[in-house]
Amino acid sequence: xxxxxxxxxxxxxxxVSCSSSGSSRSTxxxxxGNGEASGICHSFTxxxxxxxxxxxxxxxxxxxxxxxxxxxxxxxxxxxxxxPSEVVNLVLEFYRRNLIEGLFxxxxxxGSVDTTMEALVAVARTLRTEHRFGGxxxxxxxxxxxxxxxxxxxxxxxxxxxxxxxPSEAGLxxxxxxxxxxxxxxxxxSIHQGILEHKAxxxxxxxxxxxxxxxxxxxxxxxxxxxxxxxxxxxASGLYGKQQLKRVYYSGYIPVNRDARLPTLLRPPxxxxxxxxxxxxxxxxxxFQFDELVDDLHPDLDPDLDPKAAWxxxxxxxxxxxxxxADLETILRVPGVGVRSAKLIVEGRRHGAVRMExxxxxxxxxxxxxxxxxxxxxxxxxxxxxxxxxxxxxxxxSESTQLSLxxxxxxxxx
Ligand code: SF4
Numbered sequence: 071x072x073x074x075x076x077x078x079x080x081x082x083x084x085x086v087s088c089s090s091s092g093s094s095r096s097t098x099x100x101x102x103g104n105g106e107a108s109g110i111c112h113s114f115t116x117x118x119x120x121x122x123x124x125x126x127x128x129x130x131x132x133x134x135x136x137x138x139x140x141x142x143x144x145x146x147x148x149x150x151x152x153x154p155s156e157v158v159n160l161v162l163e164f165y166r167r168n169l170i171e172g173l174f175x176x177x178x179x180x181g182s183v184d185t186t187m188e189a190l191v192a193v194a195r196t197l198r199t200e201h202r203f204g205g206x207x208x209x210x211x212x213x214x215x216x217x218x219x220x221x222x223x224x225x226x227x228x229x230x231x232x233x234x235x236x237p238s239e240a241g242l243x244x245x246x247x248x249x250x251x252x253x254x255x256x257x258x259x260s261i262h263q264g265i266l267e268h269k270a271x272x273x274x275x276x277x278x279x280x281x282x283x284x285x286x287x288x289x290x291x292x293x294x295x296x297x298x299x300x301x302x303x304x305x306a307s308g309l310y311g312k313q314q315l316k317r318v319y320y321s322g323y324i325p326v327n328r329d330a331r332l333p334t335l336l337r338p339p340x341x342x343x344x345x346x347x348x349x350x351x352x353x354x355x356x357x358f359q360f361d362e363l364v365d366d367l368h369p370d371l372d373p374d375l376d377p378k379a380a381w382x383x384x385x386x387x388x389x390x391x392x393x394x395x396a397d398l399e400t401i402l403r404v405p406g407v408g409v410r411s412a413k414l415i416v417e418g419r420r421h422g423a424v425r426m427e428x429x430x431x432x433x434x435x436x437x438x439x440x441x442x443x444x445x446x447x448x449x450x451x452x453x454x455x456x457x458x459x460x461x462x463x464x465x466x467x468s469e470s471t472q473l474s475l476x477x478x479x480x481x482x483x484x
Contacts, residue, residue, distance in 0.1 A: 074150040075160070081130040081141055082176060123206065124164050125174040128152050128189055132178030136235070136246035138294045140326040141178045151180060154192040161197060165205060172206025172228075173197070179212060187215035187223070194226035206284075214253035217260050224264045229284040229316070232258045237302045241295030245331055261286045262313045285316035292346060293323035293339040294332060298369035303349055303360035310353065320346040345371040352378055355409055356402050374465040379405040382442055383457040383464075390444035390455050393424050405464070406438030423447075438464060 129151035130141045140147065152160075157175065164170045175193060179186050190209050197203035209227040211220055223230055232254050236242040239251040264281040271278035288309065290302060306318040322343035325335055349371055352358040356378070363377045364370065372380040382389060382405050391404050393415055401412040414432040418424050426448035430436055441460040444453055 071156065074152060074156070075126070077148050077150040078127045078130060078152060079125065081127045081178075082125045082174070122170065123172045123174040123208065124161055124170045126152075126157070126160075126176075128154070128157060128175060128177035128186070128193070129180045130178050131180040133182075134179055134246065134248045136249070137327060137329040137331050138235070138245055138291060138323065142327070145327065154189050154196060157193045158196045158201065161193075161203070161205075162201060165203070170205075172208070174208045174210075176210035177212070183212050183214045184216050184219060187212045187219040191219055191222045191226065194223065198226045208284075211257045211261065213249050213257065215257055217257075220257045220260050221264060224261060224268075224281040225279055227282055229287060230261050230282045231287040231289070232261070233289040234305075235289065235291050236295050237290050237292075237297040237305050238295065241297060245295060258286065258288070258313050265314070285314070287315055287317040287319060289319045289321055291323050292320050292343055293335065298364070299342070299346060299349070299371045300360075300364040300366070300369040302346060303353070303364055306350060307353060307360040318350060320350070341373050342371070345373060345377060349377040357399065358403075375461070376405070376464075376466075378403070379438070379464045383461055386455045386457055389442045390453065391442060392444050393426075393429070394419060394445075404439050404442045406435035406440075406442075408433060 127141075129149075130147070131149050131151055132139070132141045132143055135142045135144050157173075161170070161173050173193075175190055177186050177190060190212070194207050194209055197205075197207065206229075207227045208229045208231065209223050211223060211230050211232045213232060220230075234242075234251075234254050235249075236245055242249055242251065261282055265285065268278060268281035268283075290305070292302065302320070309315045309318055320343050322338040322340045323333075323335065324338045325332065349358075349360070349363045352363065353360055358378075358381070363381055368380075368384075371377050375383070382403065388400070388403070391400055393401065398412055398416050401407055401415055402409065404412075407415070411429075411433040415424055415429070415434075418428065418432065424432075426436075426440070426443070426445045429439065429443075441463065442455075
């Protein structure tokens, strides 16, 4: 059992689509676990990976041969498969020992797509119905799984996810020939439909069954295939809009296999991954459209500048912003000003003029914001806005100085 756990928890580490949020599942009467409890499994390693769930694969045996995956069938690695009852016992045991608050369960494809999906559903169903487990469950939906099994998964899981992995269909076909976008988007669309139907039913009856209450997410691998940030953010924007995903996770490609179809990277593109997360944040909370951040002239995010600063420097006509006159949306677009700070500035103006010296108290990062703001009473703010003078003040050191964690070779196979 220990050996299986070691193999199958290590095999799950490349899937980053496991942030848990949005659950309001409380402890069932006579049951255990609470997906609503403080933090709801929000715990991240310093590279952004979620760690507070028991994050394992049901099996690392896989019929498929995706070029970028350590579990692909052509790799000669130790293999293991849990029985659903073993995963259930592990979750209960770890939960009782207060080691975890929930489960993130994915799997390689063993037997068939539906055999695998059925086993994943069995774990969640047993936890919920036999053990009255109220903790957080994130189930990975296997691409191509039948709609009936996806519908069952949604009844027991807090969150479902189907990984797109490669941000273009051509790229996916090249690196994972056994998959296609239909096998990913069909379950994604049925999850979306299930969530909508549940919302409609819950308005009619409070006894309506819950369906994936924390929504769905997906993962995109960045840098294994040649898509630009424009293509990646355009895809993400569509997923937030059409399928109403809760989160899109970006995973800088980590080379684990030698394969002629894959690029040779000295290290995973973590800077790029970080910039995509920043851009994603701007789209979700700052009302940026993806094509404001990247376009045909600038198809990739600037690696040296955060996307908000890069956008601001490309739009000198919008700056400097007068903190006492600008509307909330304009203030939100100032680098160094967060959503809460922007609201505090607008609120603060009701009580008198907001001066530069007040901004720090409102949470503004003045070092970043000052070049974009104008206050006629403050020394060092100017009406003329010169991007070429500001850029060096905001640019970060290049990637080459940052990534010591991954300087070791990562290849598994010879
Ligand atoms: S289907 Fe999933 S587990 Fe199997 S090789 Fe592809 S990415 Fe890896």
